[in-house]
Amino acid sequence: MATQTAEPTRRDMLYIATGAAAAVATGAAVWPFIAQMNPDASTLALSSTELDIGAIPEGQIVTVKWRGKPVFVRHRTKKEIDEAEQVPLAQLPDPATDQSRVKKPEWLVVIGVCTHLGCIPLGHQGPYDGWFCPCHGSVYDTSGRIRQGPAPRNLDVPDYAFLTDTKIKIG
């Protein structure tokens, strides 16, 4: 310590404390203006949808709206299930087993939003007969896993539960 250096004074201390208090107060005042843009209580409340799946024939995909987004409920055929289960994980850009993505093999439930930039993929299309996204060409398989194209992730699986054998609750 140089001998010239004066001890910090009361004034220095008050100066720093005032500055710090002003910074905190500014942050606290700005926060509501930022946070108001987050989803409001009514949006958060719209959280679950029930669906009767008894009427969906094998091979068909039904789209339901949940939290403003489409959810695909696909009644898979034997062939589709086999294809999904037999792919070696090493061939997948976002490796995940088919078992980890379904609760019952016949029923695949995924959020129908392309993980690239959010378009809705078209069912029963593309080389893997899963989904094809028309926007920038992402290809998904019969487990909703990304196989080709710019999308980084598999189609997301929402929270859902089988209420009975023919009824599911999403969310």
Added chain:
Amino acid sequence: MSGPSTYVPKSAIGRWFESRLPVMGLVHSSFVAYPTPKNLNYWWTFGAILSFMLGAQIVTGVVLAMHYTPNTGLAFDSVEQIMRDVNWGWLLRYLHSNGASMFFLAVYVHIARGMYYGSYKAPREVLWLLGVVIFLLMMATAFMGYVLPWGQMSFWGATVITNLFSAIPLVGDTITTWLWGGYSVDNPTLNRFFSLHYLLPFMIAGVVVLHVWALHVVGQNNPAGVEIKDVEKDSVPFTPYATLKDSVGISAFLILYCWFVFFVPNYLGDPDNYINANPLQTPAHIVPEWYFLPFYAILRAIPSKLGGVIFMFGAIVMLVLLPWLDTSRVRSAVYRPVYKVLFWCFIACVIGLGYLGSQPPEGGAVLAARILTAFYFIYFLVLLPLLGLFETPRPVPASIADSVLEGGAAEPGRA
């Protein structure tokens, strides 16, 4: 750079006011006595054209807002009501939608003018950067405006563009949810976009004031790329010379604008936007408005989500860095034989990217877009820095007066 202000109020009231708020003197020194290089060509009228277009968008926008409803259930119908029921509504809407295209046409010409004549070089870097800020604000404004009619392209364009932010590692999804105010583009999104679409043009107007202020500090560049040395010999006063030349430019531009508005008002738009937004069905082929196509082509050329987003924003970062990437001491392309050729290659590259951005991303189109994307970045990051070191420029005239007296012979390619 301001010339000697000769402003003396003529009336007693004028003198009384001027000694209290010298605003007339400011206007006089900026837009009357201000010395403009005497060799400016018509490419220099685009600044005035842009100012005019900003005014046109604000005036038509404010009256449209008197009839528009920013609610997902009502927005589409309120726009149809403007088209069919509101007095002169069709005209106001067509002026505003085509006006955005005209605004971008003008800004692209204005930027290309700056690139050709080296207007971004010292001492005009801050002027140039303020221009880039204006350009970014214009893009944000136009994007949000296009969402308002709530047609299919509005909705899906908004979905794709807001999802760009989800590419950001870790916080991406939090940011997109915050932007949307929900879990997808929906009513809260439409509401905030309307609020911001109203706000941003006034912010642009503020930055334009800074832009023109910076211009008046460093002075205008000109086709010869040499500074004004002798105000008497090299320049003419802004009024009447620049005022009238700008008026001719604006009038010619208005003819084009009116041709679009009255003869082909939907030519630049997408027919899918006359279909009400449907969150459960994506149109077969999503394309943005023409003025975003080159950037969209770059986004799709990169086979990775984050990579595409980085390159797309990188394309604009190149404009930010341009003043420091171009190492040549000569400003104007008129005296840079190699740069001149490269410049036109660059323009062709951007137009090519624009075309590819409008095509479905399949086969040859993808490869071509990758090649042009590579050229775009090589142009800025490799060719421009090296060119300044290796190119031998032609002799630059000693002054603006000299270049004018050479009878324009010094400028064979008067671009």
